[in-house]
Amino acid sequence: MDDPASQRVRTAVCAKLCTITLDDPSRRNALGSGLLEQLERAIAQADSLARHDEIVVLLLRATGRVFCSGFDLEECVQNEQTLAQFVRRLSALTRAIRAMPAVVVAQVQGAALAGGCAIVAACDIVCASEQATFGYPVHRIGLSPAVSLPTLMATVGCGSARTLALSSDVVDAKRAQALGLVHTLACDADALEIAATALARAIAVKSPVALRATKLWLNELDGTHPSGSLGAHADSVTEATAALCTAPESRLLLADFWKRRKATS
Amino acid sequence: MDELVHLSIEQGCATITLRRTDARNALSFELIHALASTIAQVSARITSAPHEVRVVVIAGEGKSFCAGVDLKAVLHDALRMGGMLQQLSMALLALRQLPVPTIARVQGAAIGGGCGLVVVCDFAVTHPEAKLGYPEVDLGVCPAVVAPWLVKKIGAGPARAMLLAGGTMRGDEAFNRGLVTHCVARDQLESTTAELVARLMTGGPHALACTKRMLNELDGSNDARIAREAAELSAKVIAGPEAQAHLSRHFQAISTPPTATR
Numbered sequence: 360m361d362d363p364a365s366q367r368v369r370t371a372v373c374a375k376l377c378t379i380t381l382d383d384p385s386r387r388n389a390l391g392s393g394l395l396e397q398l399e400r401a402i403a404q405a406d407s408l409a410r411h412d413e414i415v416v417l418l419l420r421a422t423g424r425v426f427c428s429g430f431d432l433e434e435c436v437q438n439e440q441t442l443a444q445f446v447r448r449l450s451a452l453t454r455a456i457r458a459m460p461a462v463v464v465a466q467v468q469g470a471a472l473a474g475g476c477a478i479v480a481a482c483d484i485v486c487a488s489e490q491a492t493f494g495y496p497v498h499r500i501g502l503s504p505a506v507s508l509p510t511l512m513a514t515v516g517c518g519s520a521r522t523l524a525l526s527s528d529v530v531d532a533k534r535a536q537a538l539g540l541v542h543t544l545a546c547d548a549d550a551l552e553i554a555a556t557a558l559a560r561a562i563a564v565k566s567p568v569a570l571r572a573t574k575l576w577l578n579e580l581d582g583t584h585p586s587g588s589l590g591a592h593a594d595s596v597t598e599a600t601a602a603l604c605t606a607p608e609s610r611l612l613l614a615d616f617w618k619r620r621k622a623t624s
Numbered sequence: 625m626d627e628l629v630h631l632s633i634e635q636g637c638a639t640i641t642l643r644r645t646d647a648r649n650a651l652s653f654e655l656i657h658a659l660a661s662t663i664a665q666v667s668a669r670i671t672s673a674p675h676e677v678r679v680v681v682i683a684g685e686g687k688s689f690c691a692g693v694d695l696k697a698v699l700h701d702a703l704r705m706g707g708m709l710q711q712l713s714m715a716l717l718a719l720r721q722l723p724v725p726t727i728a729r730v731q732g733a734a735i736g737g738g739c740g741l742v743v744v745c746d747f748a749v750t751h752p753e754a755k756l757g758y759p760e761v762d763l764g765v766c767p768a769v770v771a772p773w774l775v776k777k778i779g780a781g782p783a784r785a786m787l788l789a790g791g792t793m794r795g796d797e798a799f800n801r802g803l804v805t806h807c808v809a810r811d812q813l814e815s816t817t818a819e820l821v822a823r824l825m826t827g828g829p830h831a832l833a834c835t836k837r838m839l840n841e842l843d844g845s846n847d848a849r850i851a852r853e854a855a856e857l858s859a860k861v862i863a864g865p866e867a868q869a870h871l872s873r874h875f876q877a878i879s880t881p882p883t884a885t886r
Contacts, residue, residue, distance in 0.1 A: 462788045484785040514781030542785035562789060566764035568866045573766045573787055576857055580772055580850070581780035 368397035370404065375415040375563040377405045377461070384423025390474045391431030392441070395448055402455050409461035415567045417459065418559040419482060420466040420552075426491065427475025432500070435604075436617045442502075442604035449474050450506040450597040453481035454589050457510060457578060460571040462562050466555035467491040467541075468548040472529065477507035479540070480514055483574060486543040486558060487532040488551040493540055494529035500616050501609030505600045509588035513581035515539045629658040630685075631665065636678040637821050638666050645686035650694035651737050653708045660715040667722055678832075679824045680726045681817060682719070682741055689730040689754075690738025695765075695862065696875050706859035712737060713769045713855040716744045720773070720845050723833040725824045729817045730804065735792065736760055739803070740770030743777040746836070748804035749817050750795040756803055757792030764870030766861040768854040776843045778802040 367383040379401045381388040388394065408414040421427060430449075435442040456463050456478065465471075465482040470492045479485055479493065495504035504511075504524050512520040519538045522528070535541040543558065545551035562570070578584040603609055630641040640662050642649040649655070670677045684690050693712065698705035719726060719741070728734070728742045730750040739756050742748045750756065758774070760767035767774075767787050774783040778801060786801070799807035808816045824832070840846055861867055 483788050514779075514784075516779050516781075539779050539781040542782060558789065562761075565761050565790060566866050566870055568864055569761045569764045569766045569861055570788060572768070572857060572861045573761060573771070574784075576766065576768050576771055576854070577775070577780065577784050577787065580775050581784075 365393070366397070367394040368401050370401045372408065372414060374560070375413070375567075376418060376559050377408060377414040377416070378418045378420065378559075379405065381419075381421035381427055384421075384425070386431065387425040387428035387470075388421050388423065388475070389428045389431040390445060390449065391434050394431075395445065395452075399448065399452065402452060402459070405461065406455060406459045409459055409571075412567050414461055414563075415565065415570060416559045416563045417461050417463045418466060418555060419456075419463060419478070420555070421468065423469070424490075425469040425475075426467045426471040427478060428470060429473030429475050429497070432613065432617055432620075436613060439605050439610060442609070442613070443601035445474070446502075446506060446601045446604060447597055449477055450593065450600075453477055453506065453510055454585075454593065456481040457583050457589060458585060460567075460574065462570055462574060464555060464559050464562070466551060467493075467532075468551055470529075473497045473502075473504065477504065477511075480507050480511040483577075484543070484558065485535075485541050486545065486551060486555040487535065487541045488545050488548050489532050490547065491532040491535070491541070492529050493523075493532075493535045494527065495524055496527040496529060498527050499612065501603065501606070501612035503600050503603055505596050506593070508596075509583055509593060511540075513583050513588070627658070628652075628655045629662045631662050633669070633677060636676065636825055637681060638669070638677045638679070639681045639683060640666065642682075642684040642690055647694060648688040648691035648733065649684040649686065649738070650691040651712060652694040653698060653704060655694075656708055656712045656715060660711055660718065663715055663718045663722070667718060670723060674829060678724055678829050679821050680719075680722055680724055681729055681821065682726065682745060683729045684731070684738075686732075688732030689728070689734045690741060691733055692736030692738045695871060699862075699868065699871055699875070702859070702863045705862060706855070709769060709855040709859050709862075710852070712740075713851040714848075716740055716769070716773060717845075717848060717851045720744050720840060723836060724829070725832060725836065727817060727820060727824075728804075729813060730754055730756070730795075731810065731813055736765075736767065737770060740773055743770065743803060744773040747806070747820060749806040749808065749813060749820065750798060750804045751810040751813055752794060752796040752807060753810065754795035754798070755792050756795060756798040757790075758787055759790050759792055761788065761790040763874055764861075764867040766858050768858040768861075769851075772847075772850050772854060774803075776845065 369380040463482045465485045467487040726745040728745040728748040733755040
């Protein structure tokens with residue numbers, strides 16, 4: 360049913376703008392091993408292009424009604440090491456997005472949950488449509504959103520990050536804008552496409568030197584630089600979170616959750 | 625008469641007015657120097673006679689509050705430019721550390737470094753048609769000096785989006801995004817500021833000073849190292865070939881057509 364070789368992430372480069380599209384709508388763009396691997400490769404490629412001044416902006420978008428539903432739990436149910444691996448890979452992805460010397464713009468047209476929300480919170484500018492939702496409903500499967508916290512806290516402040524991470528609440532785009540997670544709001548997916556593309560193109564013609572210096576200086580100021588909250592400390596947080604994944608509590612919660620999901624679908 | 629910055633102290637309110645109207649109060653080397661010494665003077669005055677100055681208002685004479693940092697004269701003089709940014713960064717820090725509430729009264733425009741003066745103050749009053757923002761990256765420049773104060777004012781996430789996107793916004797949008805605390809009709813700018821001053825005067829000076837000192841400690845406002853590094857970074861980017869080319873083109877473009885009527 361799931362062909363690992365099928366293309367789930369598309370990349371296009373045009374006029375200093377790299378567009379990465381999560382393109383696995385039938386699986387709600389879930390972070391499974393296939394999509395993760397392609398996304399990692401696309402991000403690494405964009406990073407290299409940015410370092411050679413060949414791109415100035417990375418636009419991260421998705422097809423379908425969901426931006427990204429988080430980890431592919433079907434894979435995680437099958438193999439207990441998989442979830443731990445996914446946590447490590449997600450942590451590395453958020454760090455790569457933050458450290459990339461290009462401005463990363465997220466175009467969020469639908470739900471961005473758990474790992475999907477972690478990716479969004481690592482981006483520099485978030486454009487969303489009113490249909491988008493955000494949150495970390497992961498405690499019910501025995502997981503912690505800890506790997507997203509450094510960028511989430513930097514983006515929305517300590518108080519809101521605490522609420523989002525501990526409550527499992529899913530918030531709509533208007534609320535996310537009020538919290539500071541969304542910076543540009545559009546009425547629907549079409550308007551969002553126009554607004555996000557226009558913003559990305561407008562930034563792409565600006566000076567790469569100034570933008571890079573500004574982004575890295577902001578990383579210093581909000582602590583998300585490699586010697587700050589995304590550095591060595593993040594490694595130990597990632598390992599602690601990964602260790603949770605193989606604990607009996609998580610295995611039980613995940614198996615239960617999956618059984619209920621299967622029963623209702 | 626020819627002073628670039630005017631200081632008046634009346635009934636407990638010190639008003640610092642930028643007076644370089646022919647250049648929309650753009651922050652030149654000389655203006656920054658005058659501003660820094662005026663802030664130091666106010667600070668000394670508060671220390672020696674705490675009851676004489678209980679609120680500080682920063683204003684700009686003429687149509688605009690402040691058009692930003694005037695890089696034209698120092699563009700090819702890296703040493704002087706570096707010194708100027710360093711002094712601006714330290715002036716912002718000193719303004720933040722004044723132990724009384726500060727208010728920016730913003731008419732017309734507050735751009736770049738001028739908008740840095742806005743967000744470093746505790747309060748800012750503007751009108752809907754005003755133009756505010758940080759178009760530094762549009763000119764190949766890094767807004768490093770203002771970034772720490774914007775981050776503290778509106779939070780790191782929104783500051784990131786604002787500084788990387790560049791451009792400017794209207795006064796009403798600046799109010800919605802948290803850059804300013806009051807947005808009123810243009811003809812009410814002075815009266816609203818005066819009312820705010822009067823209200824702040826009713827507070828106990830000691831309590832206000834304690835509160836402000838606490839807030840500055842909590843949000844890391846006292847970090848002189850950041851202010852220094854910010855100026856160094858900004859100077860480094862401006863001295864680079866990319867910014868030099870951008871700015872040269874920019875100055876050429878704005879000085880070519882309509883200057884004959886200046």
